[in-house]
Amino acid sequence: MNFYNNLTSIKKERKLTNAxxxxxxxxxxxxxxxxxxxxxxxxxxxxxxxxFFASGTNNKKKNxxxxxxxxxxxxxxxxxxxxxxxxxxDGSTKIEVIKIPFDAYAxxxxxxxxxxxxxxxxxxxxxxxxxxxxxxxxxFNIKNDSMNGGGIKDTPSGAEVLAxxxxxxxxxxxFHTPEYGFILMTKxxxxxxxxxxxxxxxxxxxxxxxxxxxxxxxxxINDVYRIFNVIKRTF
Numbered sequence: 624m625n626f627y628n629n630l631t632s633i634k635k636e637r638k639l640t641n642a643x644x645x646x647x648x649x650x651x652x653x654x655x656x657x658x659x660x661x662x663x664x665x666x667x668x669x670x671x672x673x674x675f676f677a678s679g680t681n682n683k684k685k686n687x688x689x690x691x692x693x694x695x696x697x698x699x700x701x702x703x704x705x706x707x708x709x710x711x712x713d714g715s716t717k718i719e720v721i722k723i724p725f726d727a728y729a730x731x732x733x734x735x736x737x738x739x740x741x742x743x744x745x746x747x748x749x750x751x752x753x754x755x756x757x758x759x760x761x762x763f764n765i766k767n768d769s770m771n772g773g774g775i776k777d778t779p780s781g782a783e784v785l786a787x788x789x790x791x792x793x794x795x796x797x798f799h800t801p802e803y804g805f806i807l808m809t810k811x812x813x814x815x816x817x818x819x820x821x822x823x824x825x826x827x828x829x830x831x832x833x834x835x836x837x838x839x840x841x842x843x844i845n846d847v848y849r850i851f852n853v854i855k856r857t858f
Contacts, residue, residue, distance in 0.1 A: 626669050627662050633676055647675050649701040650742065657743040665747050667709055667719060671699060704759040708752070715751060718760060720785065722748040725766035728813045750785045750855050759788040761851060763806055763815070770815050772833035776802045778815065782858050786851035794844065797821050803853035804833070809846045815853070 634644070641659075642652030648668045650658065658664050664672075698710040709717045721741055723731050734740040748762035763784050771779045778784065786806050789798075798805070798818040807814045807830070816830040819839060828847070831839045 626664075626673065627659060630659060637676075644672060644675075647672055648699070649705055649707055651738060654739045654742045657739050661743050663743060663746070665719060665749075667697075667717075667749065671697070700755045702755070702757055704757075706758070706760050708755040710755070716754055717749050718752045718756075718785070719747050719749045720760045720762045721745050722762040722764065722783070723813075724764040725813055725815075726764075728808075748783055748785070750857070752785075752855070761786055761788075761806075763813075763851075765815055767815075769832040769834050769837050770804050770817075772835060774833065777833050778803060778853070778856055779858065782856050784815075784853045784857075785855040786853045789850045789852055794821075794850070795823065797823075798850075801852050801854075803856060806851040806853060807842075807847055808849040808851075809842065810848070811846070814842075 633639070634641075640652060641656045645652050645655030648655075648664075648671055650668075658668075697712075700708040700710065702708070707719045709719065711717070722745060727745070730744060731741075734744055750762070763786060765778055765782045765784060766780055768780045771777045784803065784806075789805075798821055800817060804815055804817050807816065807818075807828075814830060816832060818828055819831040820829040821827075821844070822829075826844045827841045828844055829839055829841050
């Protein structure tokens with residue numbers, strides 16, 4: 624019997640709610656219910672829930688608190704933004720985040736304020752990172768070669784990237800040039816670009832590509848609602 628088929632009987636036997644089980648992996652009760660309905664939990668999430676069931680207790684895990692497991696088990700950490708980190712016995716750390724394909728951006732705009740809908744409509748991606756960290760993160764599937772100029776730090780179409788959000792309070796100070804560029808989420812489109820210039824008086828951002836066949840262009844910062852700094856790529 625697979626995990627989803629077994630879940631109902633375990634909940635009944637242990638007198639657990641969706642909120643109880645969802646708290647193990649930092650998910651609300653409604654989000655967990657929808658994830659079960661769509662069978663969209665990640666392998667890591669299922670493994671943590673199964674370990675909880677195997678422990679024979681009903682202790683709940685809380686956000687922002689280190690989870691103490693046996694030495695041969697994975698430890699989960701959840702930062703204040705709800706981002707999950709997994710620490711393994713070998714000392715490695717992985718981050719798990721929602722993944723937004725560029726070609727599904729319109730669907731993301733409809734769902735970004737709805738945690739339940741995000742978890743039910745979008746898959747997750749896992750990256751190896753140096754440590755548990757603060758901040759808000761998303762993963763993206765890149766679709767186009769605008770940032771592929773052939774350089775070692777350039778990004779081809781089809782790449783999967785991990786990106787950390789740049790707080791809006793930092794925008795007024797301008798933007799440095801990160802190794803792998805920025806993801807800019809606007810009212811109508813999503814871009815993977817370098818920010819060549821920001822005019823604080825006019826509010827115009829000049830975006831540039833590493834693919835020399837594409838010309839620079841400008842957008843209003845008033846049309847941008849989130850900016851992410853790309854920190855890791857997989858091809």
